Amino acid sequence: MDFWNWLSGLIRIHITGADVAGSLSAISRAGITVFNGEVVDELNALITIRRKEHKKLQDILAAKGDSYETVKKEGLYWSLKQLLKRPVLTIGALVLLALNIYLPGRILFVQVEGNCAVPSRQILEAAEKCGLKFGANRRQIRSEKIKNALLEEIPQLQWSGVNTNGCVAVISVRERQITQEIQTEKVVSSIVASQDGVIYQCTVTRGNPVCKIGQAVKAGEVLISGYTDCGLTIQATKAEGEVYAKTERAVSLFFPRIWEKRMSNDKQITKYSLIIGKKRINLYNGSGISPTSCGKMYKETYMTLPGGFVLPVRVAEEIWIPCQVTDTQFDADEANTHLSGYAASYLSEQMIAGQVLSSKEDFSELEAVYQTEGKYACLEMIGKERKEEVYGKHE
Numbered sequence: 001m002d003f004w005n006w007l008s009g010l011i012r013i014h015i016t017g018a019d020v021a022g023s024l025s026a027i028s029r030a031g032i033t034v035f036n037g038e039v040v041d042e043l044n045a046l047i048t049i050r051r052k053e054h055k056k057l058q059d060i061l062a063a064k065g066d067s068y069e070t071v072k073k074e075g076l077y078w079s080l081k082q083l084l085k086r087p088v089l090t091i092g093a094l095v096l097l098a099l100n101i102y103l104p105g106r107i108l109f110v111q112v113e114g115n116c117a118v119p120s121r122q123i124l125e126a127a128e129k130c131g132l133k134f135g136a137n138r139r140q141i142r143s144e145k146i147k148n149a150l151l152e153e154i155p156q157l158q159w160s161g162v163n164t165n166g167c168v169a170v171i172s173v174r175e176r177q178i179t180q181e182i183q184t185e186k187v188v189s190s191i192v193a194s195q196d197g198v199i200y201q202c203t204v205t206r207g208n209p210v211c212k213i214g215q216a217v218k219a220g221e222v223l224i225s226g227y228t229d230c231g232l233t234i235q236a237t238k239a240e241g242e243v244y245a246k247t248e249r250a251v252s253l254f255f256p257r258i259w260e261k262r263m264s265n266d267k268q269i270t271k272y273s274l275i276i277g278k279k280r281i282n283l284y285n286g287s288g289i290s291p292t293s294c295g296k297m298y299k300e301t302y303m304t305l306p307g308g309f310v311l312p313v314r315v316a317e318e319i320w321i322p323c324q325v326t327d328t329q330f331d332a333d334e335a336n337t338h339l340s341g342y343a344a345s346y347l348s349e350q351m352i353a354g355q356v357l358s359s360k361e362d363f364s365e366l367e368a369v370y371q372t373e374g375k376y377a378c379l380e381m382i383g384k385e386r387k388e389e390v391y392g393k394h395e
Contacts, residue, residue: 009051009077010035017066020045026060051077107136108167115173118156126153127171134277134312138164188236191224191383193217194352197245200379207239217245223383243383244354248375251343255335255370261328273316275300280316295321335370336363343374354380
């Protein structure tokens with residue numbers, strides 16, 4: 001019995017008959033190769049034959065009137081046949097074999113080390129343009145090429161390098177030490193009015209005040225100058241201080257009389273998507289629901305392996321909540337409250353600092369909207385910094 005016979009398959013057969021010796025002679029004359037032949041007694045014998053000769057043996061024994069029984073099946077052929085009866089195990093074994101051949105030469109994880117100010121995502125995106133990404137061939141990665149590309153793409157990096165260890169690629173970087181340059185030129189600035197008003201309070205910590213309390217000023221007018229006349233010379237500096245003034249602001253607001261309101265229910269539709277890199281695979285049917293008729297919650301979860309390795313594979317979960325859209329009409333009092341509250345919030349955001357002293361609001365009902373015309377007296381800080389141009393004369 002040699003190796004090739006073992007690959008094609010062997011069968012161990014127990015023969016029972018009145019003339020076992022004659023049966024064995026007939027088998028030999030038919031050209032059937034017998035392995036490990038054993039005559040148990042005058043009526044029984046054990047032989048091993050090739051799988052391909054099994055049909056010929058059956059015909060000979062049937063002609064002799066002998067009976068037979070298959071004792072054992074040996075060889076790779078029978079092992080594979082048994083394996084095919086278990087498709088899940090077979091597919092799993094084939095997948096593992098393919099992965100064992102494919103994965104050792106591929107990059108599955110990319111890590112960044114040494115960065116502090118530069119985000120890791122920015123470095124990974126720059127490296128991906130050079131081919132260093134999930135599934136890249138490890139033998140085709142050129143560290144020098146990726147290094148030059150990273151330094152050109154990200155000026156904040158001083159040095160970079162790529163090391164591979166199995167399926168993991170590590171991008172090591174060193175950031176530049178950014179030092180703040182000392183300004184050699186002296187900055188000269190003044191405080192000017194951001195809008196019209198009457199000066200209420202002026203506090204100067206540096207510079208020359210050119211306004212007085214009770215004085216009316218226009219937007220853009222200098223309140224605290226960065227230049228101070230010292231007689232023979234003029235001192236230039238950066239003006240600092242706070243100037244408060246009484247101002248007037250006008251606001252015109254509109255509020256629709258009829259709104260479309262969504263009425264949600266308890267029914268929810270959950271849909272999943274698989275995101276591999278930048279490609280999305282939707283695991284559901286349908287083109288979606290109009291955003292005006294449903295609410296949606298979205299969540300992404302990265303897949304990880306033991307050891308903390310994060311795969312570039314995400315599972316996106318979308319929860320859609322169908323709802324009905326109905327028309328809702330607001331009454332005048334409710335609309336007036338909304339408009340007044342919005343006006344107060346808007347004025348607070350527009351002022352650098354300050355408060356509303358008094359207000360006069362005219363509320364009216366139009367055909368499709370409610371309208372509020374408001375005038376507000378405010379006390380706010382109107383001083384803002386403006387840089388001055390410095391001219392020098394060289395002799």
